[in-house]
Amino acid sequence: MIPDSVPGGHSIITVDCRELEPPEPMVVVLEAVDKLQKTEVLKMLHRQVPRPLFPLLEERGMLTHLDKFEDGSIELWIWQEVQ
Amino acid sequence: MRSSGLSLDQAPPEDIPFRFFLTAPVFGLLAGSLILYRGVIVFSSSWHFETIALTHLITLGWIMMIMMGAFYQLVPVLAGGQVPWIALSRAVHFFMIIGILALAGGLIQISQLLFPVAISALLLAFTVFLTQLLTALFRVKANRPVVVAMRISLISLALAVSLGVLEIGAITGLWPPLIERSIVKNLHVTLALSGGIGGLIVGVGFHVIPMFYLSSPFPEKRAVWILRAGMFSLAAVSVMLLNSAGSALLFTAMLPGVTASIIFTLTVWQMLLKRKRKVVDATLRFWQIGLLAFPLSLLCLAAHLFWPDERLTFAFGLLFLMGFAATITNGMLYKIVPFLIWFHRFSTLVGKVKVPLLKDILPAKRTSGQLLQAALAMLTLLPGALLQIDWLVRAGAIFWLISSGWLFLNLIFAFRQKPVTND
Numbered sequence: 001m002i003p004d005s006v007p008g009g010h011s012i013i014t015v016d017c018r019e020l021e022p023p024e025p026m027v028v029v030l031e032a033v034d035k036l037q038k039t040e041v042l043k044m045l046h047r048q049v050p051r052p053l054f055p056l057l058e059e060r061g062m063l064t065h066l067d068k069f070e071d072g073s074i075e076l077w078i079w080q081e082v083q
Numbered sequence: 084m085r086s087s088g089l090s091l092d093q094a095p096p097e098d099i100p101f102r103f104f105l106t107a108p109v110f111g112l113l114a115g116s117l118i119l120y121r122g123v124i125v126f127s128s129s130w131h132f133e134t135i136a137l138t139h140l141i142t143l144g145w146i147m148m149i150m151m152g153a154f155y156q157l158v159p160v161l162a163g164g165q166v167p168w169i170a171l172s173r174a175v176h177f178f179m180i181i182g183i184l185a186l187a188g189g190l191i192q193i194s195q196l197l198f199p200v201a202i203s204a205l206l207l208a209f210t211v212f213l214t215q216l217l218t219a220l221f222r223v224k225a226n227r228p229v230v231v232a233m234r235i236s237l238i239s240l241a242l243a244v245s246l247g248v249l250e251i252g253a254i255t256g257l258w259p260p261l262i263e264r265s266i267v268k269n270l271h272v273t274l275a276l277s278g279g280i281g282g283l284i285v286g287v288g289f290h291v292i293p294m295f296y297l298s299s300p301f302p303e304k305r306a307v308w309i310l311r312a313g314m315f316s317l318a319a320v321s322v323m324l325l326n327s328a329g330s331a332l333l334f335t336a337m338l339p340g341v342t343a344s345i346i347f348t349l350t351v352w353q354m355l356l357k358r359k360r361k362v363v364d365a366t367l368r369f370w371q372i373g374l375l376a377f378p379l380s381l382l383c384l385a386a387h388l389f390w391p392d393e394r395l396t397f398a399f400g401l402l403f404l405m406g407f408a409a410t411i412t413n414g415m416l417y418k419i420v421p422f423l424i425w426f427h428r429f430s431t432l433v434g435k436v437k438v439p440l441l442k443d444i445l446p447a448k449r450t451s452g453q454l455l456q457a458a459l460a461m462l463t464l465l466p467g468a469l470l471q472i473d474w475l476v477r478a479g480a481i482f483w484l485i486s487s488g489w490l491f492l493n494l495i496f497a498f499r500q501k502p503v504t505n506d
Contacts, residue, residue, distance in 0.1 A: 019359045021297060023425050024440060027433050034434035047297065052426060056433070072293075072300050 002041075005065045006077045010041040017046045018073070026053050033062060033078060044076040095155050097427045099172045103152030104416055105494050106180065110144025111409075111487030113187070118464075118480035126468035126476060129396045136190035141404050142275065143183045143205075149412040150283055151175065154216050154233070156423070161290055162230045164219035171211050178208035186251070198255040202248055209244045213237055228306035232286020235314060239278025246271040262325075269324050277340065278317050280408045285309065285347055287415070295418045296367065298354035305350060309343040316340025330388040337388075341381050348374045365450035369414025372458060376406025397468045405483075406461055413457060413490060420497050421445045432502055445497045453493060456486035 002008065015032050017025035029044050030053075036042055044050070049068065057064060057078060065077040117137050118125055125134050155172055158164045166172075182204030189197035220234050250267045253260035260267075289301040319336035328336075352374055355367065380402035387395040421444040429438040460482035467475030 019297060021360060021362075022294065022422055022441070023430065026430065027438065027440070030433040048294070052430065056430060059431075060434075 003065050003067060003077060006041055007079060007082070010039055010079065012043050013040055014043045014045065017044060017050075023052075025050055026056070029053060029078070030056060030060075033057065033060060036062075036078070036080060038080050038082060040079070042078040044078065045073070046076065047073050049074055050076065094159055094423075094426075095166065095169050095172070097423060099169065100152035100156040100423065101420070101498060102173070102176050103148045103155070104420060105491070105498070106176070107145045107148040107412070107416075108487040108491035108494065110140050110148065110183065111490065112484060113144065114140040115480050115484035115487055117187075117191070119477055119484065123467065123471050123473040123476045126397050126471070128393060129400070132190045132192065136187040138400065138404070139183065139190070140187055141409060142280075143179070143186070146280055146404065146408045146412055148179065149416065150236075150280070151179070151212060153283070153287065153412075153415070153419070154212075154237075156419070157287060158216060158219050158233065161287070162220060162223050162227070162233060163225065164223045164230075166215050166219045168211075168215060171215065175208045175212045175215075178204045178211075182208055189251075189255070195255060198251055199257065202251055202257075205244065206248060209240070213241050213244075217241075228289050228301075228303065228310055229286045231307075231310050232282050232289070235310065235317070236279050236282030236286065239274045239282060239317065243271050243275035243279055246274070263327075266324055266327065270321060273317070273320055273324065276403060276408075277313070277320075281313070281344070284408065284411055285313070285344075288347070288351055291415065291418065292351055292354050292370075296355055297359040298357060301350065301354065305346065309347050312339040312343035316343070334385060334388050337385065341385065344381055345378050348377050364447055365454040366414040366417045368454055369410050369417070369457075372461070373407045373411035373414070376402045376410065376461075380407055394469050398465065401461070401465050401468060405464065410457065410461075413453075416490070416494065417445060417450050420494060424497055424500055428500070428502055436502065438502075439500065444500045445493060449489075449493050449496065453486055453489040456482050456489060460486055 002012070013032065013036070015029055017028060020028065025044070025046055029042070029050075032042055049066070053076075054064070061081060062078050063081050067075045067077075069075075114137055117133065117140065121133055125131065125137050128134065151172075155166060155169070158166055182201050185197040185201035185204060189195065189201055217234075217237055220230060220237065223230055246267050249258075249261060250264065250271060252258045253264065253267075289306050292298055293300045316337055316339045320333060320340070323333050323336050351370070355370065380399050383395050383399040383402060387399060418441075421441040424444050425439070425441060432438050460479050462479075463475050463482060464479030466472070467477075467479050
């Protein structure tokens, strides 16, 4: 289910970080972000909020939407701002 | 909804936690040298001045140094508190070193003049440290278990330090004893070990086990119960000690805290067994050894109430300080230091150049070798002290010296990891 704030019509690339130890989730996501096309949106699955990731995404000019769940796990949607 | 994530944007400059972390194994070397030099004599009486010197080289020199570095690092990232006057932390570190060296030097009778130096330096260091951290923690609105555990730890430390200073002053004739010495000693040990050291390890454990070992979160209601039971016992035991209560009453007062400690141990053990990523590394083993030593140490303490044999005191001391606290803090250094180095030096380079992972910053073969030495030190020191075998105690000292030196070199190796520039 794509949240309303995430642009529609984009192809979704899912990166599952739930079984990666720190700092691998950040490395995997940032590497995927650097290859992300304007027509793609990245969906990060993680067991907790990746707080240190946000300033690095901001630095790259990415937009995000975060969904948190009762067990502490999250889905983080990342996409490029379309000019 | 809650998160167990770390927020590093408020973290202190990297040199602040690192200077405390790097000092710990140096005091480990001093402690090992004292055991090697004096042999089984340091395990003959808990009132022996050299034994007190050894205890403080480990508690203040090793455990407290790592705890202080961890507090400065973790209060902003785990509790969201801003530590004020952060530059003063460097002075805290300096005065801690002076204070511990002067205290140990005074106790091994280099000069009586060292005691006033020890009192002044330690009081100054702890006053600044406690003011900084208590200010930060009481500004935080959240009453999450980690925040409560850190507050318990700091308040216990404040009381333990005050009692310790009272005791040194009384021993050295700087002022008359206000309370009977054995009462001060037992209260000082209870507050420093159970509240100060135990409080921080338990509180941090709630967070770092899920984060670093990919386990399920620590159940929050259980964490709250553990802290309440621990606080109750700490207060009850303190009141009993002040009133010179008998063994049965003390044991009853201890019971909720001991039960809470066992529940914490079992919960963390279970979380580690059910972790998602079944990688076995040295830090996992450090946690497991620490978790085994924790209830065993409490068993010795409880037994000592009914059989006041000095050997049980040493079994408790060795199991709690070296087996539990020094072991777990050692293991946590191997997780926290590479992570901080990675975050401070490499995180902004991801995607631009190839960045190392934690296992590259501190390779497993370096840490597993040290783990073996630390385990051998425990396995020789414990029977050596209990059975009063001098050569076994000295062999344990050698293993402990190798272990401390190895840890120091491992930390230096990690600190030297820097991004390669193409200039």
